[in-house]
Amino acid sequence: MKKWSWLHIVTHILALIPLLLLVIAYFTDNLTINPIQTATQRSGDIAIVMLFVSLTCTPTHTIFNIPVLLKLRRPLGLYAFFYASLHMLTYTGWDYGFNFNLIASEFSEKRYLIVGVTALSLLTLLALTSHNWWKKKLGKTWKKLHRLVYLAAGLVVLHVAWAVKGDLFTLQGDIWKPLASGIVLFLLLAARIPPLRKSLSKFRHLRFARSNPIQSKNRPSQEKTT
Amino acid sequence: MKKPFILKIPVSEITPQHQYLNRRQFFKLAATASVGAFLTACGVNPPIQEEVVDSQEFENKDILDELGDPANTYQEITHYNNFYEFTMDKPGVAVLARDFPTSPWQVEVGGLVHNPRIYDIDDLRVFPQEERVYRLRCVEGWSMVIPWLGFPLSLLLKEVEPTTSAKYVKLTTIMDPDNMPGQKSRFYPWPYVEGLRIDEAMHDLTILVTGLYGQTLEPQNGAPLRLAVPWKYGFKSGKSIVKIELTEEMPKTFWNQIAPNEYGFFANVNPSVAHPRWSQSTERRIGSNTRIPTLMFNGYEEQVGQLYSDLDLQKNY
Numbered sequence: 001m002k003k004w005s006w007l008h009i010v011t012h013i014l015a016l017i018p019l020l021l022l023v024i025a026y027f028t029d030n031l032t033i034n035p036i037q038t039a040t041q042r043s044g045d046i047a048i049v050m051l052f053v054s055l056t057c058t059p060t061h062t063i064f065n066i067p068v069l070l071k072l073r074r075p076l077g078l079y080a081f082f083y084a085s086l087h088m089l090t091y092t093g094w095d096y097g098f099n100f101n102l103i104a105s106e107f108s109e110k111r112y113l114i115v116g117v118t119a120l121s122l123l124t125l126l127a128l129t130s131h132n133w134w135k136k137k138l139g140k141t142w143k144k145l146h147r148l149v150y151l152a153a154g155l156v157v158l159h160v161a162w163a164v165k166g167d168l169f170t171l172q173g174d175i176w177k178p179l180a181s182g183i184v185l186f187l188l189l190a191a192r193i194p195p196l197r198k199s200l201s202k203f204r205h206l207r208f209a210r211s212n213p214i215q216s217k218n219r220p221s222q223e224k225t226t
Numbered sequence: 227m228k229k230p231f232i233l234k235i236p237v238s239e240i241t242p243q244h245q246y247l248n249r250r251q252f253f254k255l256a257a258t259a260s261v262g263a264f265l266t267a268c269g270v271n272p273p274i275q276e277e278v279v280d281s282q283e284f285e286n287k288d289i290l291d292e293l294g295d296p297a298n299t300y301q302e303i304t305h306y307n308n309f310y311e312f313t314m315d316k317p318g319v320a321v322l323a324r325d326f327p328t329s330p331w332q333v334e335v336g337g338l339v340h341n342p343r344i345y346d347i348d349d350l351r352v353f354p355q356e357e358r359v360y361r362l363r364c365v366e367g368w369s370m371v372i373p374w375l376g377f378p379l380s381l382l383l384k385e386v387e388p389t390t391s392a393k394y395v396k397l398t399t400i401m402d403p404d405n406m407p408g409q410k411s412r413f414y415p416w417p418y419v420e421g422l423r424i425d426e427a428m429h430d431l432t433i434l435v436t437g438l439y440g441q442t443l444e445p446q447n448g449a450p451l452r453l454a455v456p457w458k459y460g461f462k463s464g465k466s467i468v469k470i471e472l473t474e475e476m477p478k479t480f481w482n483q484i485a486p487n488e489y490g491f492f493a494n495v496n497p498s499v500a501h502p503r504w505s506q507s508t509e510r511r512i513g514s515n516t517r518i519p520t521l522m523f524n525g526y527e528e529q530v531g532q533l534y535s536d537l538d539l540q541k542n543y
Contacts, residue, residue: 032305032306032316033301033302033305033306033317033512034316034368034510034512035515036510037366037368094515095510097516097517099517102507102508102517105507106505110500110502111502112502162502162503163503165484165485166413167485171413172413172415172483172484172485173413173484173485174413176413
């Protein structure tokens with residue numbers, strides 16, 4: 001049975017706070033007078049933050065050698081999936097009232113929706129195969145499969161870049177969000193490139209000591225490199 | 227040419243008088259001469275007492291546009307604004323704009339005209355102000371119904387007499403980064419410039435707005451002077467205008483410069499021209515959660531359709 005560490009509990013609480021705030025804002029009429037648009041944007045923002053935080057675990061471990069962080073990737077990834085689904089549901093259900101003709105015509109003509117729905121499909125696939133049962137069953141393929149999260153994250157940045165009023169390439173308009181998330185994702189992915197990862201891991205020796213050598217020995221090596 | 231639509235009935239006549247006066251009590255009425263005159267003209271003396279504005283309660287289901295759609299509340303109209311000079315956060319505009327100085331204010335009217343002139347804002351309030359209940363359709367897919375107070379831009383243009391070479395009207399928003407924090411952002415080509423073809427500018431539906439719900443315009447809505455062109459997407463209606471120029475060349479407008487493939491110069495509300503982000507075939511009226519079909523020219527086709535009879539609207543979006 002899975003042991004619930006205090007870190008897991010804190011993670012779950014922190015990850016659920018944005019949902020709580022969203023629900024409170026809804027019931028106290030604090031989602032502006034255009035609550036649908038606000039809720040759509042906010043759930044999307046939260047999903048991105050969750051996804052990026054889940055992608056931060058590995059590089060943080062690379063630098064600071066905190067193996068327990070690797071255990072948080074799955075719950076954080078699942079929260080990203082949860083908020084992304086909420087985001088999608090707000091759009092299709094609350095905004096478009098599940099009017100599939102309207103939704104289909106929107107999806108067929110808007111590139112930001114196409115990349116967004118592709119990213120969510122990838123996250124869905126990863127969420128469905130996130131259980132240990134699948135991990136065992138798929139073996140090495142599982143790891144490869146779950147590297148699709150990098151593609152999903154890239155698509156998410158593109159989704160945001162195309163969803164704002166501005167042009168990322170000429171640096172004009174409302175572009176701070178795609179710009180910031182693009183830079184963050186670039187750094188998160190760069191930290192995974194083997195030569196860079198090696199040089200980052202040298203920082204570990206600058207730290208006073210390995211925080212928990214026994215724990216890190218027991219960790220399967222594949223988790224460290226993902 | 228068909229006679230364009232004008233709302234000839236002031237709000238006070240549509241609304242049962244007692245309700246109208248109840249609403250009025252929320253306002254510090256002494257504020258504007260125009261409102262005072264307006265009420266006096268209706269044979270009513272403005273209430274003397276100055277009660278605190280409780281705009282939350284200020285709403286009226288009896289103010290309708292010509293299609294029968296009820297006006298949005300004063301709270302909605304003044305607390306959900308796209309005014310990037312202040313902030314990109316729509317509810318945040320009202321907060322940041324609260325102390326924006328709108329007096330003294332001058333508007334330079336010049337360019338290709340015979341009588342260029344600098345107008346003081348009070349000179350512009352001399353033009354006969356009328357109430358117009360217009361739909362405002364934002365390019366983002368939401369809309370409102372707004373009882374503006376203003377006068378046709380054509381009255382002002384006739385006074386300065388455009389020369390025969392004048393083809394366009396360029397309207398420039400004030401550049402005041404000290405009071406408009408959003409203008410410090412380098413991601414935008416400040417100041418905000420919008421423009422109209424001269425026949426669009428001369429159209430009776432095109433008004434310069436000085437007021438809202440019968441009272442002086444608030445800074446978040448573009449005080450002291452803004453444009454309202456109801457058949458175009460909201461961004462065409464520039465706010466806090468300081469300069470009106472007549473030009474021969476098509477002006478380089480703000481959003482058109484940022485993303486020309488998304489925001490055309492004309493920006494007529496057109497459900498058949500898709501936008502890469504927002505639905506242009508449907509919209510959500512603020513205050514309601516259901517989508518309604520967007521009307522060609524925002525429902526003003528009868529009045530303005532003939533302006534574009536020889537223009538390919540799919541290309542000139």
